[in-house]
Every structure is written in structure tokens, then in C-alpha cells.
Amino acid sequence: MCGIAGIINPPGSEADPSLLRHMIDRIRHRGPDDSAVYVKDRAGLAHARLSIIDLTSGQQPMHNETGTVSIVFNGEIFNFPELRDGLIKQGCRFRTRSDTEVILRLYELKGEDCVHDLNGQWAFAVWDARQEKLFVSRDRVGIAPMFYTQAAGAFIFASEIKAIFADPRVARRVDIAGLNEIFTFWVNLPPRTFFENICELPPGHSLVLQDGAVRVACYWRLDYPTSGSPRHIDERECAEQLLELLVDATRLRLRADVPVGAYLSGGLDSSVIAAVVRRYTETPLKTFSVSFEDAEFDESRHQKEVAGALGTEHCEVPCSYGDIGRVFPRVVWHAEKPILRTAPAPLFMLSRLVRESGYKVVLTGEGSDEIFGGYDLFKEAKIRRFWGVRPESQMRPLLLKRLYPYLPKLQAQSPAYLQAFFQVGDSYASSRLFSHLPRWELTSKLKMFLSPEVLQSSAAEDPYHRIEAQLPEGYDRWDPFSRAQYLEAEYLLPGYLLSSQADRVAMAHSIEARYPFLDHRVVEFANALPPRLKMKVLREKYILKRAAGGLVPESIRNRAKQPYRSPDSQSFFATGAREYVEAALAPARVARHGIFHAAAVLKLLEKVRRGQAIGIKDNMAFVGILSTQLAIDQFIDHFGEVQ
Amino acid sequence: MKNILRQFITDNFLFGLQGQSFSDDDSLLEKRIIDSTGVLELIAFVDATFGVKVQDDELLPENLDSINRLVHFIEKKSKAAA
Numbered sequence: 027m028c029g030i031a032g033i034i035n036p037p038g039s040e041a042d043p044s045l046l047r048h049m050i051d052r053i054r055h056r057g058p059d060d061s062a063v064y065v066k067d068r069a070g071l072a073h074a075r076l077s078i079i080d081l082t083s084g085q086q087p088m089h090n091e092t093g094t095v096s097i098v099f100n101g102e103i104f105n106f107p108e109l110r111d112g113l114i115k116q117g118c119r120f121r122t123r124s125d126t127e128v129i130l131r132l133y134e135l136k137g138e139d140c141v142h143d144l145n146g147q148w149a150f151a152v153w154d155a156r157q158e159k160l161f162v163s164r165d166r167v168g169i170a171p172m173f174y175t176q177a178a179g180a181f182i183f184a185s186e187i188k189a190i191f192a193d194p195r196v197a198r199r200v201d202i203a204g205l206n207e208i209f210t211f212w213v214n215l216p217p218r219t220f221f222e223n224i225c226e227l228p229p230g231h232s233l234v235l236q237d238g239a240v241r242v243a244c245y246w247r248l249d250y251p252t253s254g255s256p257r258h259i260d261e262r263e264c265a266e267q268l269l270e271l272l273v274d275a276t277r278l279r280l281r282a283d284v285p286v287g288a289y290l291s292g293g294l295d296s297s298v299i300a301a302v303v304r305r306y307t308e309t310p311l312k313t314f315s316v317s318f319e320d321a322e323f324d325e326s327r328h329q330k331e332v333a334g335a336l337g338t339e340h341c342e343v344p345c346s347y348g349d350i351g352r353v354f355p356r357v358v359w360h361a362e363k364p365i366l367r368t369a370p371a372p373l374f375m376l377s378r379l380v381r382e383s384g385y386k387v388v389l390t391g392e393g394s395d396e397i398f399g400g401y402d403l404f405k406e407a408k409i410r411r412f413w414g415v416r417p418e419s420q421m422r423p424l425l426l427k428r429l430y431p432y433l434p435k436l437q438a439q440s441p442a443y444l445q446a447f448f449q450v451g452d453s454y455a456s457s458r459l460f461s462h463l464p465r466w467e468l469t470s471k472l473k474m475f476l477s478p479e480v481l482q483s484s485a486a487e488d489p490y491h492r493i494e495a496q497l498p499e500g501y502d503r504w505d506p507f508s509r510a511q512y513l514e515a516e517y518l519l520p521g522y523l524l525s526s527q528a529d530r531v532a533m534a535h536s537i538e539a540r541y542p543f544l545d546h547r548v549v550e551f552a553n554a555l556p557p558r559l560k561m562k563v564l565r566e567k568y569i570l571k572r573a574a575g576g577l578v579p580e581s582i583r584n585r586a587k588q589p590y591r592s593p594d595s596q597s598f599f600a601t602g603a604r605e606y607v608e609a610a611l612a613p614a615r616v617a618r619h620g621i622f623h624a625a626a627v628l629k630l631l632e633k634v635r636r637g638q639a640i641g642i643k644d645n646m647a648f649v650g651i652l653s654t655q656l657a658i659d660q661f662i663d664h665f666g667e668v669q
Numbered sequence: 670m671k672n673i674l675r676q677f678i679t680d681n682f683l684f685g686l687q688g689q690s691f692s693d694d695d696s697l698l699e700k701r702i703i704d705s706t707g708v709l710e711l712i713a714f715v716d717a718t719f720g721v722k723v724q725d726d727e728l729l730p731e732n733l734d735s736i737n738r739l740v741h742f743i744e745k746k747s748k749a750a751a
Binding site: 439440442443444446447467468471474475478623625626627629630633638640641642643 | 680681683684686689696698699703704705707709728729731
């Protein structure tokens, strides 16, 4: 991955190379190996390079032979050797061995349709001076970031918002509707972001700027079979096909001119990827993990077990409460929006370890839970629906006890309270958003901390109406399980897991993460399967576990799902954190920013300080409010001062 | 007792925000005033303040899910202990 930025000024106004240099300097962490700026009349492109493929001749911005088409590209096209061979057969000539040049040639041949041929993770921008046209594209599932805005007649884009803010024509303001979305869904619904007038290009979309008009179009979307579609599937054959696909997806993602490592969480998904590398390739593998001093979060025993079984060279970074608190402001700087959990912070530390170990690229198991139905939320929705059919049942509530075994405080609840909490058999039943409403309703309670002015302003729009308006054609005909998968994969995956918790904290230390489970062939294969092969009764990721038979240790294959989590509010009161926390949440600062109710925030701070914030809601509120305050400090009040 | 309970709930779960009003009969769960673990904070407070220990089989919304239900439950338990 790299960093890209660009400006297309209105006709007659030449792009300013020093401004482009300033923009790309803001995101040099994405590409510390090289950087360059190109200006031609009103168009300017900038690139910060993380050299991974074709280390000697892949410099960007890159141009066609006549200099009329130019590209900046962030990401990887994993099938570029095959595409290149095909293009050579069609008469194309290449000057480099890079994937960038393959995109350039494909664009010249196919125009906007070039994206359909690509297997990879990308955000790129092509300036076609022949047509005075900018073509921008982002990968199918949203691995590589891309933001844009329009100011003073100029179109400005970049991999990260901080590069866009380097242009003094761009106003830096909080978008209250964007904040309202984060305090409902944890994420923004693209194109909206946390900042007013800053747009995110949605995953699977391309953008064209021509004649002053912006056109955004979807070229790929998640799709699922219609509910009840009869389809006989041989499970053994299906598991074999899946393994074959995963092997190929992983093999493609080992293509690099630098060594590739892998994250190991101790769970099934990353273990499968590491095992595929060891079993099906000749690649020696180094694996990386986070361990926690608090046993509630620590999975190092399982990580070591997998590393030992697979014979990888393994190293880990220990993470204490204090560590999380100390790195958190840097994490917010990279996430560029409020976050409601601290989970990105340990991964920020992990990418630092990878960098210090001399690696630039890691494989991860991200995406598997979305496409194979691994999260407890899917199980929860299934139980709620099952129970809702017979709300008077005395047996069905007992199933709720099987949810979230890793949350001891939730396990301490009586069945009666679990029933009330999970809202079984209530008015949610008819909602199109059924699976996610308990989570979103709980998150929405954080809005009670908003100041009266912000609360009033945010009431102008109902986030549920907005998300319902975005649901695709066919959504209502999908199985309820598929609908839950869609909501998770369409929104939380790109908006949080692949960004705040992946790309942004990995690129903070110039590390590129690659995701074999998110190869679009794997995604399409998984999405086409009937839900019964994903969750069999209440056994999650059934078909993946079947495919992984004999590949990973049985104890890992049969291990109950433990999602990656990290300590929240208790992380902020060690030396190195307490001081900035007290400053960020001081009543005068909170009142000055005007987003939150200062007195209520103070009471929350006191509760956290006393160690009494044990619930999910209090913890989310604390982390969400703190990160919002820090984001405003860093991006609005003191933007020029942050390094 | 009602006032003590209301003050605790207002301070601890609503952080003093007066706009988040609730009646003595309102369900604390349905109004999402307490989350799934908030009830654990509530029973710790009831124990510490009124000396009433909530047994596992008493951990029911009908005992704890509104101010009036709490008052009734605490009084019943206190009388039984007396």
C-alpha cells in the first residue's frame, strides 16, 4: 500500500506542486520509501511509495508512452502477472514489472471497465488529459481508503483526510450527522464521514470527474441467494472447493519482492491462512501476535500452540493497559474519526513490531467472520428469531446462555434479564434491520451525552431511515442470516475493521496488510452458499471448519469463537495517559468544543476513575467521547501543530 | 427510599442528565437506562445501601426493573429479614 493525493483545479488554474508536496508529506507514513509530485496544467498528482513490487522501476506518478494518461495507485493487484501476459499477447508493451503499469494499460484498453479484471486491494486515480477526465476507483470490499472533497472549484482527493486538510481551501468542521452515525452504527455510511463536506468513495465504487461534474457508480456489490432457494450441495465437495480457492487467494497474496509475514490471533481464521502458507507454499513464515497482561483478553497460549504446530518463527508484543492509553492519541490521528473501542491500539503496537522486525507485508485472517458467519451477533439474531416465534417457551431462553461465553459479566445475568436485554419477541421482529438493532440501540444511548444543541441538530435525520434507503434491491428476499451478514460486511467491515483496526493502524508504521478471505472469488463463493453451511444449528463457520480439517490443530479448529477485544476505559489512568485524558475531558475543553454535555462527561470520567464503569455502554461512551475530543483537537483546533 | 434509588440511577446511569426523565414505573431495561451489566451495579448498590442481598433466583426484572419494583422488593426482603 502507498499514499496518494491529487488536485484537479478548475480550468485555467494551474495545480500548485508545493501544495501537492505538502499534502503527500502529511501521509508519508503510508509510503516512506519514495515520494513524487506531478503537475500538468490544472491537474496534480502526488504519491508516497511503500516499495513492495518492482522495487527499482515502479515509481509513480506513472504515465503512458505519450504522457497523456497518468496514474497514482495505492495497493496491490495480485493477478497482475497474468493480466500483464494477456496484455502483451494483445500487443501492449511494458516498461516496468509493476502492477501500476498494468492498470494504466488496462485503462487505456478498457476505460472504466478495467476494474472488473482486477483481483486485489486498491485505490487509484487516473488523469486522462486527452478527455480532461479523472477516473478514481476503490477495491470491492474497501481495503484501501479513498477520500475526496470539492472546494473553491477544485476537486481534491487523498488516501487520508489529513492530506486533504493540508489544502487551505478546505474547511475543517465536524459533520454532526456523521457523528450521529458513528454514535449509532460505529461507522459512517459512505460517502459521509466525520468531517463536513469530506466524502469517502464507497467500496466497490468508481468516480468520474469530467466537465466539472462528479459521477459515482457502483461496479460490484455483495449479493446473496434468495431465501429458500433450493440448491443441493455436496458438503465435502464444497469444502474442497473452498480450500482450493483459499490456497490460490493466499498464494496470490504472497506475491511480493519483500518477505511476507502473518498475523496470528490464536483463532481459526489467521491459523488457516498461516497453515495454508506452510502447507501449500515453500515460503518460510514469520508470525506476529499481540498478548495481553489481562487474562480476559489474552490468547497467547493459543497463538503459541499454532505457531509451534506450523513451525513458524513467532514473535509477540505484550500489551498492558498503560500501553493502550499511551498510544491512543496516535491511533485517533490515524483513524481520523471517533472510535468506540480501544481495539485498534494494540494492533497499532503490533504493526510497529512488524516494522521493527524488518517486514513490510502481513497476511491476516480478517473478513472470514463476515463471509462465513462467525460472529456471535449472527448467533444472537438466530436465537432471537427462533425464540420470537414462541415467546412463551421456557427452553428457548436457555440458548442465550450460549452467547458471548467470553463476557463473564453477561454470563452472570439471569435468563429473565437476558431475555429483556436481547428484546426477544418484541417490535423489532418486523424490522429490516432486526439483527443489528440491539447493538445499534445500545450504541445510540451514548447520544445522551451530546450537548442539547448537537442533540437537536442531529435529530434532523434518522440514521435508520438513511441506512434503510441504502439497502440494495433484493435485500428483503435474502435469508435473515444473509441480511445480517450484509449489514456487517457492507458497513462495519470497511468502516471500522478494515480501516480503524487495519489499514490505518498498519500503515501508521508503513505495514501493508493483505486479506486472503477477502479475495472477491472467496467472498462470492461464500456469499452464494446457503446459510446452513455457514452456521449449522449454532455451530459458526461450519464449512470453513470442515475445509480446515487436518490443516490446523483440532483444538484450534474446535475452539469457541473469541472475537479480538482489548481493555477499554481502564486503560486510560496510567502514567502517560492520565494527563491528556484529564485535559481532553476537562469541562472547559468539552464546553468549548460544544459536542458533549460537560457536566455529564465529568460524571462519567469520575465513574471510570473509580473503576465502576463495568458495562459495555459506559466503556463505549468513554472511549467514544475521548476519541471525539482528541479528533477535534488534532484535526480542527491544532491541525497545523500535529506531527 | 425512592429518592435514594432515583438519585443513584440518575447519577450512575444517566450521569446527572435531567432530560432523561423516567417515571417510577418505567422499565429501566426498555428505556435502555441500564444495560445488561448495569443490573450488576444496581444489585451492588442495593446491597451496600440497604443491606439487601439479591439471590440468583431473585435476579428478575419483576423485582428490579423499575423504581417501584425495587422499592417493593427491598421492603419485602427487609421485612423477611426482620
